[in-house]
Amino acid sequence: MDDEATAARPRPNLAAVAALAGVSPSTASLAFSGSGPVSIATRERVLAAAAQLDYAGPDPRAQSLRRGRSGIIGVVIEDRLRDAFRDPMNIAMLDGIADETGSLGAGLLLLTENGEGAASIRNAPVDAVVLIGCSPSLAAQVAIFRQRGIALVAIEAEPMDEVLAIDLDNRSASHTLARHLSDLGHWRVAMVTLPLDAARTRGVLTEAGITVSTGYTALERIRGVREVFADAPGMMAAASSIDEGLIAGLAVLSEPSTRPTAVIAQSDLLAVGVIRAAEQLGLVVPHDLSIVGFDGVKLDGIAPYDLTTMVQPAVEKGRAAGRGVIALLGGEHPRPVCFTSRFHLGTTTAPPAG
Amino acid sequence: MDDEATAARPRPNLAAVAALAGVSPSTASLAFSGSGPVSIATRERVLAAAAQLDYAGPDPRAQSLRRGRSGIIGVVIEDRLRDAFRDPMNIAMLDGIADETGSLGAGLLLLTENGEGAASIRNAPVDAVVLIGCSPSLAAQVAIFRQRGIALVAIEAEPMDEVLAIDLDNRSASHTLARHLSDLGHWRVAMVTLPLDAARTRGVLTEAGITVSTGYTALERIRGVREVFADAPGMMAAASSIDEGLIAGLAVLSEPSTRPTAVIAQSDLLAVGVIRAAEQLGLVVPHDLSIVGFDGVKLDGIAPYDLTTMVQPAVEKGRAAGRGVIALLGGEHPRPVCFTSRFHLGTTTAPPAG
DNA sequence: CGAAGTTATCGAATCGATTCGATCGAACCG
DNA sequence: CGGTTCGATCGAATCGATTCGATAACTTCG
Numbered sequence: 001m002d003d004e005a006t007a008a009r010p011r012p013n014l015a016a017v018a019a020l021a022g023v024s025p026s027t028a029s030l031a032f033s034g035s036g037p038v039s040i041a042t043r044e045r046v047l048a049a050a051a052q053l054d055y056a057g058p059d060p061r062a063q064s065l066r067r068g069r070s071g072i073i074g075v076v077i078e079d080r081l082r083d084a085f086r087d088p089m090n091i092a093m094l095d096g097i098a099d100e101t102g103s104l105g106a107g108l109l110l111l112t113e114n115g116e117g118a119a120s121i122r123n124a125p126v127d128a129v130v131l132i133g134c135s136p137s138l139a140a141q142v143a144i145f146r147q148r149g150i151a152l153v154a155i156e157a158e159p160m161d162e163v164l165a166i167d168l169d170n171r172s173a174s175h176t177l178a179r180h181l182s183d184l185g186h187w188r189v190a191m192v193t194l195p196l197d198a199a200r201t202r203g204v205l206t207e208a209g210i211t212v213s214t215g216y217t218a219l220e221r222i223r224g225v226r227e228v229f230a231d232a233p234g235m236m237a238a239a240s241s242i243d244e245g246l247i248a249g250l251a252v253l254s255e256p257s258t259r260p261t262a263v264i265a266q267s268d269l270l271a272v273g274v275i276r277a278a279e280q281l282g283l284v285v286p287h288d289l290s291i292v293g294f295d296g297v298k299l300d301g302i303a304p305y306d307l308t309t310m311v312q313p314a315v316e317k318g319r320a321a322g323r324g325v326i327a328l329l330g331g332e333h334p335r336p337v338c339f340t341s342r343f344h345l346g347t348t349t350a351p352p353a354g
Numbered sequence: 355m356d357d358e359a360t361a362a363r364p365r366p367n368l369a370a371v372a373a374l375a376g377v378s379p380s381t382a383s384l385a386f387s388g389s390g391p392v393s394i395a396t397r398e399r400v401l402a403a404a405a406q407l408d409y410a411g412p413d414p415r416a417q418s419l420r421r422g423r424s425g426i427i428g429v430v431i432e433d434r435l436r437d438a439f440r441d442p443m444n445i446a447m448l449d450g451i452a453d454e455t456g457s458l459g460a461g462l463l464l465l466t467e468n469g470e471g472a473a474s475i476r477n478a479p480v481d482a483v484v485l486i487g488c489s490p491s492l493a494a495q496v497a498i499f500r501q502r503g504i505a506l507v508a509i510e511a512e513p514m515d516e517v518l519a520i521d522l523d524n525r526s527a528s529h530t531l532a533r534h535l536s537d538l539g540h541w542r543v544a545m546v547t548l549p550l551d552a553a554r555t556r557g558v559l560t561e562a563g564i565t566v567s568t569g570y571t572a573l574e575r576i577r578g579v580r581e582v583f584a585d586a587p588g589m590m591a592a593a594s595s596i597d598e599g600l601i602a603g604l605a606v607l608s609e610p611s612t613r614p615t616a617v618i619a620q621s622d623l624l625a626v627g628v629i630r631a632a633e634q635l636g637l638v639v640p641h642d643l644s645i646v647g648f649d650g651v652k653l654d655g656i657a658p659y660d661l662t663t664m665v666q667p668a669v670e671k672g673r674a675a676g677r678g679v680i681a682l683l684g685g686e687h688p689r690p691v692c693f694t695s696r697f698h699l700g701t702t703t704a705p706p707a708g
Numbered sequence: 709c710g711a712a713g714t715t716a717t718c719g720a721a722t723c724g725a726t727t728c729g730a731t732c733g734a735a736c737c738g
Numbered sequence: 739c740g741g742t743t744c745g746a747t748c749g750a751a752t753c754g755a756t757t758c759g760a761t762a763a764c765t766t767c768g
Contacts, residue, residue: 011503014725014726024749026726026747030746032725036746056502056503058725058726062724066727068753071477081445085439107463107464124460125426144410367753369755378718379755380719380756382755384717387755391715392717415755416755
């Protein structure tokens with residue numbers, strides 16, 4: 001009964017509508033798309049026939065085959081959505097992309113690179129792809145998309161051929177932060193970094209680890225710091241989150257003899273975690289320990305700190321990526337963009353106590 | 355030069371590969387899909403030809419037309435991604451959906467219902483759609499998808515025909531919280547609710563507002579509370595966030611003469627905001643004011659409270675929705691699911707002071 | 709050695725719409 | 739009044755793959 005009701009009602013197609021309206025399929029198509037000369041009477045007849053048949057409009061699958069465009073933009077996210085969306089910067093970028101590409105029609109397709117997700121990278125019917133953040137298998141992904149002839153935009157990734165780069169001044173921004181601490185008189189400075197490799201290994205930052213790293217953003221930020229503090233040690237976090245900042249912060253601060261007077265965290269969330277760690281160890285910020293972050297996340301609701309940080313235009317980065325996608329699809333050759341971060345002096349930095 | 359390089363390289367299709375390999379397109383298709391008897395020699399010849407032409411595999415657009423399936427699952431999100439993803443529950447659900455539907459192939463397509471997004475609802479090449487949370491235009495959306503013959507799953511929405519419901523025990527869970535406060539001796543209890551209408555109106559909860567409301571979850575939670583406190587007043591927030599909780603909290607608590615002894619916030623984030631409001635007004639939680647939330651968000655990193663709340667299985671809800679999608683696409687008739695929340699006694703509730 | 713049964717391959721129809729070029733009729737102009 | 743032009747409509751090809759039924763070759767068994 002139920003099955004019959006469902007199965008016995010095959011979706012009508014444009015040809016059926018055209019037949020009922022007494023016109024050819026081509027005319028019916030014209031009537032729907034609005035492009036091309038169709039008399040008002042005919043159009044209304046077609047629309048009436050469509051209504052009578054409960055026709056929902058042209059099948060997007062057929063359209064995308066014929067037009068060679070699906071209207072879908074892919075966004076490649078790291079393994080788990082949960083992890084990716086924990087970082088407010090990623091959400092902001094996604095929002096910016098959605099803002100600009102909304103007019104294209106279909107929407108944003110979330111693609112993950114893990115396991116069975118590889119299939120999604122190979123099979124997704126996307127017109128263009130935005131690569132958010134750096135991924136271990138970035139090169140492999142880019143190769144696949146290139147072979148498929150799909151337009152590519154990468155946010156904060158190493159420059160690559162045929163990939164439109166949307167970059168951030170990670171290195172000089174980090175330099176600015178380091179310089180700020182240096183100016184205050186700090187010289188024992190440690191870093192808490194974003195993940196450097198695919199495995200998101202926690203632990204001490206080593207030169208070997210840097211060499212094989214695939215984390216472009218993290219690397220650039222390290223380089224910026226080391227332009228000022230050439231030997232600054234570091235601790236790698238497994239993600240950009242408060243929890244991870246706490247873990248890394250405890251590791252960095254727990255040993256009093258090697259305790260730095262300032263910590264440069266590669267994200268605001270990590271910085272908040274480091275502050276927590278400091279508090280747990282009885283250190284007063286900024287008296288005993290200066291802390292800087294990166295991103296400019298609004299912490300109003302999250303933590304009662306005014307963090308010294310570099311504010312980056314995350315939504316704007318997403319918008320630029322979205323505009324880049326549109327330009328590429330329009331056959332243009334947009335130029336790469338590099339955004340600059342703005343220094344924000346908060347209350348978490350001060351001259352070293354000693 | 356560049357244009358020539360790009361334009362002069364039309365993507366090869368399966369027919370071209372077949373021609374080069376000296377077989378028919380049908381055989382080449384068999385060789386790629388692996389379904390059907392193809393001799394090893396032939397398959398290798400086809401694959402070699404594909405490699406030679408730099409063929410990236412069957413075009414997903416053509417496949418989806420032929421097969422009638424795109425492998426894409428749509429997820430309808432409220433207006434702005436930013437707003438939707440501010441709520442950890444939504445992220446958790448999305449993650450659960452992704453978990454279960456990952457095997458389907460293409461990925462999750464984010465659909466928004468605003469302005470031009472309406473086009474995306476009408477045109478998205480999706481096989482099924484998960485409606486997350488309640489939307490003002492839910493009925494209209496459902497009508498469109500139904501007409502298009504797209505399988506529907508709704509998380510926490512009013513029961514509708516041909517829509518698989520994944521529900522939560524919002525009413526009885528809220529009853530439990532209210533009962534908890536009642537048992538402690540509270541009788542002047544106020545609510546801070548999730549948005550009740552499309553406009554996300556802030557302000558005093560009115561009976562008229564309840565009547566025209568489209569916010570299923572918010573309504574159910576109100577009903578649960580009013581089973582215990584029949585006349586409990588409320589303040590509507592514009593979103594589930596700490597900021598909004600602060601605003602609503604200040605509104606509820608600022609007038610000492612009408613100040614409640616307990617506040618039932620409809621989400622943990624709202625509850626944290628209300629606690630902030632209480633602190634700003636010099637009230638001590640839980641001595642001067644008891645506060646309960648809803649959701650069971652991990653606040654470890656966000657706020658130093660152990661909130662009394664109902665813990666809901668958000669990821670599991672998403673998983674159930676994902677399984678529902680798969681079942682529906684498999685032609686099954688899955689039964690609706692209703693999850694239950696678990697009471698968590700924290701340190702934000704106590705008997706009233708007076 | 710011929711009938712029955714496999715196995716590999718091919719042809720052609722099909723999915724549903726778009727679009728270019730052709731056609732037909734009517735209005736317009738000299 | 740005949741030729742031209744413009745507008746509306748139609749036919750047919752096309753997008754790229756999948757899949758069913760047919761065919762051919764080849765094995766197996768009586």
